Amino acid sequence: MYVGTEKSTVLNITAVLKGSDMYKAYAEYKSPNYELFGHSEAPTLFDDTALDEDELLTNLKAQLNDQPTVEVSTNYLGSVEDKHYLGDGDIKENHMIHFIHKPLGFNIDLKVVKLTVPHPLTNESVEVDFSNSPTDIIKIQQNLNRNIKKMNNLTQAAH
Secondary structure, three states: OOOOOOOOOOOOOOOOOOHHHHOOOOOOOOOHHHHHHOOOOOOOOOOOOOOOHHHHHHHHHHHHHOOOOEEEOEEEEEOOOOOOOOOOOOOOOOEEEEEEOOOEEEEEEEEEEEOOOOOOOOOOOEEEEEOOOOOHHHHHHHHHHHHHHHHHHHHHOOO
């Protein structure tokens, strides 16, 4: 005996999405440095917060590292023919220099990441390390401290 039943048809439909149909927003960005440094393909960026192509493109530009990482250690500025050895007051932390290296085709800005100042009586020049890396130890430490403070505030608020 069947009480209150009726005949029904159930459809099982599966959509197979391929390529750019899989995403709500899809964007492709070609760096202005493409001509300088040649073809290099970055990994695909997946962003769940982007709602349209403009927002996704903005995030792409912000996260793209389209320059090679350059690190230079020196104790003088200028060319090989016109050396200016660094003294104690010539360069400070967080200074930027414009680095030009014609044979390698570099024309970029570098920041001071390490400064080694010897004792004044040793008569040695200052050693300076430059880099264009977007993440340096200072930014890493600041992010760690910020995250620790957030966790401390959350645990104190819970008590």
